[in-house]
């Protein structure tokens with residue numbers, strides 16, 4: 001391989017590995033119908049009292065016509081936030097088999113302390129059949145007075 005190309009490939013690998021957010025499935029042995037490709041957190045770190053968006057790139061093996069998404073946020077294992085949303089609010093329905101992006105936006109309460117949090121997401125279809133269940137970590141930064149102006 002061309003040396004420059006190889007350097008470029010190494011660079012890409014480095015960049016993507018530093019940005020990748022590790023996703024853990026709730027049940028490693030289960031074959032979920034929906035698998036997660038990538039999680040994007042905007043902004044990262046999340047700012048307390050301001051909207052945070054979680055863009056979840058996923059692949060579904062079957063078409064999804066509806067259902068719900070259950071979100072649990074925990075701080076050092078202590079649940080701080082739970083909510084249930086209609087799947088079709090987070091992604092346009094029906095979801096055809098293949099790639100899709102689920103975009104979840106929420107504002108965490110302004111008293112949420114900065115630190116490391118875990119977000120667990122469960123997706124169910126209309127028949128309450130679990131499509132996927134996974135978790136990942138995200139950070140909440142200190143409230144910046146500068147960005148408030």
Ligand SMILES: *[C@@H]1O[C@H](CO)[C@@H](O)[C@H](O)[C@H]1NC(C)=O
Pocket residue numbers: 040042055101102103
């Ligand atoms: C997040 O997903 C939404 C909906 O698909 C899209 O409009 C937005 O551009 C995405 N943001 C980023 C940073 O990928």
